[in-house]
Amino acid sequence: MSFVRESPLPLSRKDFETDQEVRWCPGCGDFAVLSQVQKLLPGLGIPRENFVVISGIGCSSRFPYYVETYGMHSIHGRAPAIATGLKLARPELSVWVVTGDGDALAIGGNHFIHLMRRNVDLKILLLNNRIYGLTKGQYSPTSDFGQRSKTSPLGSIDRPFDPVALALAAGATFVARSLDVDQEHLAGVLRQAALHRGTAFVEIYQNCVTFNDGAYDSLTDRATRDDTRLLLEHGNPLVFGKGRNRGIRFVGGEAQVVPLGQNGATAADCAVHDALAASSGPAFLISQLGPPDFPVPLGVFRAVEAPTYDELSEELGRKARAASGRGTLEQLLATGTTWTIE
Amino acid sequence: MHRPQAVEELESVVIRFAGDSGDGMQLAGDEFSRSVATAGHGFATRPEYPSEIRAPVGTLFGVSGYQIQYSSHEVFTPGDAADLLVAMNPAALKLSLPDVKPGGMIIVNSGAFTEANLAKAGYTSNPLADDSLSHYRVFPVDISGLTSQALAGSGLSRKEIGRSRNFFALGLALWLHHRPIDDEIADIERRFTGRPEVAAANVAVLRSGYAFGDATEIFPVTYRVRPAPVESGRYRSITGNQALALGFVAAAELSGVRLVLGSYPITPASEILQTLAALRHFNVVTFQAEDEIAGVCSAIGAAFGGALGLTTTSGPGMALKTEAIGLAVMTELPLVIVNVQRGGPSTGLPTRVEQADLLQAIYGRPGECPLPVLAARSPADCFDCAIEAFRIAIKYMTPVILLSDGGIGTSAEPWRIPAVESLPRLEVKYRTDPEDFRVYQRDENLARAWVRPGTPGLEHRIGGLEKDFMSGDISTDAANHQRMVEVRAAKVARVAQDIPPLHVDGAQSGDLLVVGWGSTYGAIEQAVVQAHDQGMGVGHLHLRHLNPFPADLDGVLKRFRRVLVPELNLGQLARLLRERCLVDVVQLNKVQGRPLTVAEVYQRILEVAG
Secondary structure, eight states: OOOOOOOOOSOOGGGGBOSSOOOSOTTOTHHHHHHHHHHHGGGGSOOGGGEEEEEOSSSGGGGGGGBSSEEEEOSTTOHHHHHHHHHHHOTTSEEEEEEEHHIIIIITHHHHHHHHHHTOSOEEEEEEOSSBTTTTSBOOTTSOTTOOBTTBTTOOOOOOOOHHHHHHHTTOSEEEEEETTOHHHHHHHHHHHHHOSSOEEEEEEOOOTTTSTTTTHHHHOTTTHHHHEEEOOTTSBOEESTTSOEEEEEETTEEEEEETTSTTOOGGGSOBOOTTOSSSHHHHHHHTOOTTTSOEEEEEEEEOOOOOHHHHHHHHHHHHHHHHOSOOHHHHHTOSOEEEEO | OOOOSEEEEESEEEEEEEEETTSOHHHHHHHHHHHHHHTTOEEEEEEEOOSSSSOOTTOGGGEEEEEEEEESSOOOSSOSSEEEEEESSHHHHHHHGGGEEEEEEEEEEGGGOOHHHHHHTTOSSOTTTSSTTTTSEEEEEOHHHHHHHHTTTSOOOHHHHHTTHHHHHHHHHHHHTTOOSHHHHHHHHHHTTTOHHHHHHHHHHHHHHHHHHHHHOOOOEEEEEOOOOOOSEEEEEEEHHHHHHHHHHHHHHHHTOOEEEEEOOOTTTHHHHHHHHTOTTSSEEEEEOSSHHHHHHHHHHHHHTTSEEEEEEOHHHHHHHHHHHHHHHHHTOOEEEEEEEOBOSTTOBTTSOOOTTHHHHHHOSSSSOOOOEEEOOSTTHHHHHHHHHHHHHHHHTOEEEEEEEHHHHHOEEEEEOOOGGGSOOOOOOBOOOOTTOOTTOBOTTSOBOBOOTTOTTOOOEEESSOBOTTTOOBOOOHHHHHHHHHHHHHHHHHGGGGSOOOOEEEOSSEEEEEEEEGGGHHHHHHHHHHHHHTTOOEEEEEESEEESOOTTHHHHHHTEEEEEEEESSSSHHHHHHHHHHOOOOEEEEOOSSSOOOHHHHHHHHHHHHO
């Protein structure tokens, strides 16, 4: 699906751990994400000093302090803009943005969509716990309709955002979703994101033990998870359920659950996931699946190649130099009509 | 060529072109300036245009004006009042009349004085037919009709013909002032390369306007101004916004470091982004961000990456950038923020001049959040200020606010092109040595080290949370916070020792020191020169560094008995001088969206010192 850059330097997970005391609540889903990132980075063949982690504000935005690379813990919602500026200055760096549902989708919503459409070559991990954690328990743009929280004691009347659908609609070239506790799945998705050229967006369902515990229980509970998850695999039919007994098909743009083995229905009757489709339409249809009638899709929704913003920006400079030459300050200052006074 | 007998030799002339925003008055004014510039006159211009792109034709709020003063000596302002007004319609006449000298010449496009246009301008009777203009020398010329005649048979549509009217007015103005027409024709052909039919039409109309002056004999006198005896060298015309753009490219060239501009279009600052976007063949990257906040944040990201981070805006945008500027203060990254001030508050007067963001620049952030503040005094001075802003930002690892305004941003003046070797060098030293590296360790200027990501062994994290004095780790320690607040303030205060000695024009001590900043320079300078010539003990000090104040400021103020501060606000520098220098200050304040006039400053000087 993406090009692989395997030339491991002698780096290990230990090289990416800092001496800073991690200040997340015990049991927080953020630990699992941090651990996967620290496992992933050493194997990417990139020198440690070329990684930069940039975050905004919120629990997840503490992330840079715990990764032994360059990093900036910036201001609320603005990490995508800061990361974009950094890539325009230094396209050769591997830049990772870590954000949350409030940071990316409320105060930083504008930067988020523009990052997606520009396709700046950076990775953005959205740790979605559907609640404001650092400010201690107010509802967020991804909280369920009706959710009770400190600022919605009577139930939230906000309809939630779906970050995956938003990213797709904004034109993102790589969109994926995973789950904090499913280490294997998360590792796989993060690895594919790391290898993508362009903006790679990964939504990670992350449990907040303190203010929204159990938000993803039905997806993690062994008893229910086979029926509630749809694991996306490029080129394979959309099949889920205990014993893979159900599938998804689309009729006139509407999703239907197909019971497999009944009335002669087989996996061949289900929609086949095409993450490489030129249009984001098929991925968008899949992003609309979810409870109560459908399982939650996890995995890579979309992964397509497109010119990156930083690459195009460098290209502008190269083309301008090819057309006008490098340019000297002497020439520039004397541009236009000049006159000489003796 | 026929000329009337009378040729008046003048020291200086003020001309104002006024018409509908679609009448091409800015172009006519620009061309007239180019003509006098290349002849070696001192000049200064002031374009005034409505914020509506195409306001309804003939209305008062659709009037666009361009004023130029040119002279046989150095010119500091576009002039208080016009000697010659060219008014293309009744609305332009009505709006410009208060700015015409009594006895001044007015050429009106009589073809546009229709009943409908008179009504739109709010005239109940035709001013060309009553005696309301008796204090002026009025010359009605049917510019609309004569332009149509000149282009009869050209095949151009009525609308296209109408667009050439400004060249008739320009041709006539050039004739009245003994300007050669050939340069102008060459320039029109250059300007409209690729559209030969438009060039041909404009040249025909220009010639027609020029010939009209010759043929009609209605003008009893023409005017001649001698060239100004200015310093020898190569000159060009430049606006403040252009000079800033060139200054920032110079900063990139002089430091050998990439310039990254993150900016969102806003009047009257957009021209800086536009100019730099066309200079990508230099080591320049421009980024039109999704909003003002992304503009400054992308510049901060670039600065973290080791580039020269720059963001440009005007008042409303400054408000939005405030939080991010605080981040740059906290992370101690070099960054330049340009505020081309306009009338405020809120959307205010987007295309008009004001200087009311000084206190915001110095104090307008949460927390103890000091940073150096500079202000440019003239279009040409913008070039030097751009380099100076980055010199301070790099040397002290701090964001710097550079104030310009809508007056100097869009006005043009002649600029003596500097020799590149005469420009200051900007030395950038990134730290690469991992030995004993502490993120907030400081050098003799109290600046921390600039480390580019990608440097092995120096991996570190910075951010908006308070930092430990040395390690840069997050710290909530009480004593550490006070120490950090104090060291950030001390670092900015230290810039005061790094400023050239102040220069006073006029009297060096005595009755009155007039202290200004920013675009009021021209009006104050001319008024002080006048007063000084009259034998008054008046000096002029114009401040470039507004935070911190230069170390020798107190000493200069003490040499004078009184201090007058003229400003386009309600007294912001005056307040700072009282607070920081403990001097009594007399004020002159104007907040009308228009520049100070020489007469206003001179009058106030007489009141205070006379």
